[in-house]
Amino acid sequence: MIDPQKTMQRDKCDRCHQPTNGVTTMSMFNQEVICIPCKDKEKHEPGYKEAVEADHAAIRKGDYNFPGIGRGKKQMPH
Numbered sequence: 001m002i003d004p005q006k007t008m009q010r011d012k013c014d015r016c017h018q019p020t021n022g023v024t025t026m027s028m029f030n031q032e033v034i035c036i037p038c039k040d041k042e043k044h045e046p047g048y049k050e051a052v053e054a055d056h057a058a059i060r061k062g063d064y065n066f067p068g069i070g071r072g073k074k075q076m077p078h
């Protein structure tokens, strides 16, 4: 079992490369570990709802390594 607190730790945001001050979260679109301002922006991006639903659907199927649907894409993965 991977410790999410360790794998999600970043000194700098994967997306905007600004210091995270130790506060990070996983993107819903892909496997980037991002800062809270980026997360807030991501919530308003097209397809965010689909990304969340795809992530939850994968977890229900037991797929905890689901990489996300990608940003700016509408199509669902198989």
Ligand SMILES: [Zn+2]
Residues within 6 Å of the ligand: 013, 014, 015, 016, 017, 018, 034, 035, 036, 037, 038
């Ligand atoms: Zn950021």
